[in-house]
Amino acid sequence: MKPVQTTTLMANAIRALAMDAVQKANSGHPGMPMGMAEIAVALWDGHYRHNPANPGWMNRDRFLLSNGHGSMLHYSLLHLSGYDLSMDDLRSFRQMHSKTPGHPEVHITPGVETTTGPLGQGIANSVGMALAEWLLAKEFNRPGFDIVDHHTYAFLGDGCLMEGISHEVASLAGTLRLNKLIWLYDDNGISIDGKVEGWFTDNTPQRFAAYGWNVIPDVDGHSVEAVDAAIAQAKTSDRPTLICCKTIIGKGSPNLQGGDKVHGAALGEKEVAAVREHLIWDAIPFDIPAPIYEAWDHKQKGAEDEAAWNKLFDGYRAQFPELASEFERRMKGELPGKFEETLAAAVAATVEKKETIATRKASQNAIQALAGVLPEFLGGSADLTGSNLTNWKESIAVRSGVPGNHINYGVREFGMAAMMNGIALHGGYIPFGATFLTFSDYSRNALRMAALMKIRSLFVFTHDSIGLGEDGPTHQSVEHVSSLRLIPNLDNWRPCDTTESMVAWGEALKRTDGPATLIFSRQNLPYMERDAATVAAIAKGGYILRDADNPRAVLIATGSEVELAVNAAATLAGQGIAVRVVSMPSTDVFDRQEASYKASVLGKGIPRVAIEAGVTDFWYKYVGLEGAVVGIDTFGESAPAPVLFKHFGFTVDNVVGKLKSVLV
Numbered sequence: 001m002k003p004v005q006t007t008t009l010m011a012n013a014i015r016a017l018a019m020d021a022v023q024k025a026n027s028g029h030p031g032m033p034m035g036m037a038e039i040a041v042a043l044w045d046g047h048y049r050h051n052p053a054n055p056g057w058m059n060r061d062r063f064l065l066s067n068g069h070g071s072m073l074h075y076s077l078l079h080l081s082g083y084d085l086s087m088d089d090l091r092s093f094r095q096m097h098s099k100t101p102g103h104p105e106v107h108i109t110p111g112v113e114t115t116t117g118p119l120g121q122g123i124a125n126s127v128g129m130a131l132a133e134w135l136l137a138k139e140f141n142r143p144g145f146d147i148v149d150h151h152t153y154a155f156l157g158d159g160c161l162m163e164g165i166s167h168e169v170a171s172l173a174g175t176l177r178l179n180k181l182i183w184l185y186d187d188n189g190i191s192i193d194g195k196v197e198g199w200f201t202d203n204t205p206q207r208f209a210a211y212g213w214n215v216i217p218d219v220d221g222h223s224v225e226a227v228d229a230a231i232a233q234a235k236t237s238d239r240p241t242l243i244c245c246k247t248i249i250g251k252g253s254p255n256l257q258g259g260d261k262v263h264g265a266a267l268g269e270k271e272v273a274a275v276r277e278h279l280i281w282d283a284i285p286f287d288i289p290a291p292i293y294e295a296w297d298h299k300q301k302g303a304e305d306e307a308a309w310n311k312l313f314d315g316y317r318a319q320f321p322e323l324a325s326e327f328e329r330r331m332k333g334e335l336p337g338k339f340e341e342t343l344a345a346a347v348a349a350t351v352e353k354k355e356t357i358a359t360r361k362a363s364q365n366a367i368q369a370l371a372g373v374l375p376e377f378l379g380g381s382a383d384l385t386g387s388n389l390t391n392w393k394e395s396i397a398v399r400s401g402v403p404g405n406h407i408n409y410g411v412r413e414f415g416m417a418a419m420m421n422g423i424a425l426h427g428g429y430i431p432f433g434a435t436f437l438t439f440s441d442y443s444r445n446a447l448r449m450a451a452l453m454k455i456r457s458l459f460v461f462t463h464d465s466i467g468l469g470e471d472g473p474t475h476q477s478v479e480h481v482s483s484l485r486l487i488p489n490l491d492n493w494r495p496c497d498t499t500e501s502m503v504a505w506g507e508a509l510k511r512t513d514g515p516a517t518l519i520f521s522r523q524n525l526p527y528m529e530r531d532a533a534t535v536a537a538i539a540k541g542g543y544i545l546r547d548a549d550n551p552r553a554v555l556i557a558t559g560s561e562v563e564l565a566v567n568a569a570a571t572l573a574g575q576g577i578a579v580r581v582v583s584m585p586s587t588d589v590f591d592r593q594e595a596s597y598k599a600s601v602l603g604k605g606i607p608r609v610a611i612e613a614g615v616t617d618f619w620y621k622y623v624g625l626e627g628a629v630v631g632i633d634t635f636g637e638s639a640p641a642p643v644l645f646k647h648f649g650f651t652v653d654n655v656v657g658k659l660k661s662v663l664v
Helices: 004-025 031-035 037-046 068-081 087-091 121-140 158-162 164-176 204-211 224-234 269-279 290-296 299-319 321-332 339-353 359-371 413-426 437-453 480-485 498-510 532-540 561-574 587-591 595-602 617-623 641-647 652-662
Strands: 062-065 152-157 181-187 214-220 241-246 377-381 406-408 430-436 458-462 491-493 516-519 543-546 553-557 579-583 608-611 628-630
Touching (some): 004 087, 004 290, 031 037, 037 152, 037 181, 062 068, 068 087, 068 152, 121 181, 121 321, 121 437, 152 158, 164 413, 181 224, 204 214, 204 241, 214 224, 224 241, 299 321, 339 498, 359 377, 359 458, 413 437, 430 437, 437 458, 437 516, 480 617, 491 498, 498 532, 532 543, 532 587, 543 561, 553 561, 553 617, 553 652, 608 652
Parallel strands (some): 062 152, 377 430, 430 458, 553 579
16 A cells, blocks of 8 residues: 555545536536545555556456546546546536536446446446356356456445435345445435435444445545555455445535535635645646656556456466357357347247237247347346246346346346346346336336446336236336337337237347337237238338228337237228228337338328327327327226226227228
């Protein structure tokens, strides 16, 4: 460890950069970076294994700033230790298109592992990352070749621990005994509203001890030596560790430290000057003395660490060439060479079998068909495996000390989704997890974060409508599908039969720049006949399922309502009214197609009627004000599914009447 005089200067460099960047932007959170400066020095200078020249080095430790409002702490660390983050980047803090946005964003700033800001999700991501590390180590490591061997560290504050998601993921991490997971808690007793003692009096050490964690309480967060010793102790534990660091928010600000005023606003010019005087910091804003840069620089050590690992991996490759190639493929996120061939055969099998089954069962069949060539599949469910059908014949349940490929997340929908994001960000696995569609609300912000981060997390939602029947309106999704479609960069698939279900899984897996939801029925749905060209068109998100010569109108439907559209079209044909039927399993994918294709599917100058067992507003983007929508703008009822569909107007007669009403 470096001398105290040096580590003090290293910590004060963080304080200076944080307060100066926030002051220049006149926006931001200086209190946390100033309060956690010594904690950051202890971790990043003494334990955190990384290479600034290669932020994506496979065996690096992972560091997550769950209390992401304190982003200048992370940016200061990245800049000082040698990442491609210049002082000009720090001067551009919180400005348009800068590499230093208000909260850390993965793929924007080199060295940032996840996008944080919504409190609690960073620590949830860290549990996913630690789980991925452990599973990969069990799968790929061999005696003498621990090619997967790293820790996951997260900084967090009181706000993260108040969020309910912290309970969900900490409980599961303790159960699974993820011992390479270390959280450092900034216990300063302050949030935006003031002293938390009025609304947060949990005994945090006892709480985490109850989860089965190793807890190190009452650590002096302003002593580099004390924090360093705590981290060293944590690394020897057989359980995840919470290090409780007592700190003063805004440490170094003589007039504001310890209070809420330093939490989320610039200090002001007078207080910035006072900090400089108090810390005896003579450097001008955005200027770091050369000796402090030298103390922080990690480029040589990072290069040495990676070189040592590369040498180890070369030996591993020599002895286990197939394993080495497989590990590299999976960490790059590339699908195996046999994937397309396997998918095509699986799609063809659905065409041959023509099964009438629930699409949730069709989804399980898709998982079964693809799992053999996708060892990176890491499935799961939030306590509904037998209903969501996300297991397969060869799946093995993950348990403490027992690796597998299927996770029983328990009733933790939000935690599951955020952990999946951490797994996807870590690399090596493609995570999918499931619950009922109506409970997607619990996990919604994690879905949004997956879309924002452009990662391949696959969210399976079953029991997608009033079709689930007697469970009633609490479990019947009405607004959920349309609501999910509002999230940018999230592909939503609601297939109508076995073939569309298989294609949906394939397209979701092939996409590398964003997540997908896969939305399935509880009730059986009939197989829809198609020719080869029509099967191929499913991947475009919307296509002509049934056509007619000179159609006078178009019926658009998704999921379970496609059968209704087909039957209504047949009735209309018997009455001399030619109608086209469009199946649109993914409006998101359809919207990305060329304008000419979309026009060829939806037709020009003819009226349209959309049918979906959900709210109607969304569909007017396709049918226009002159069209009509058969949907539900109320909550459901408790009754058998056939009774409900009739009650809410999902009948051939009602659809026929609606279509006739819009004919010109």
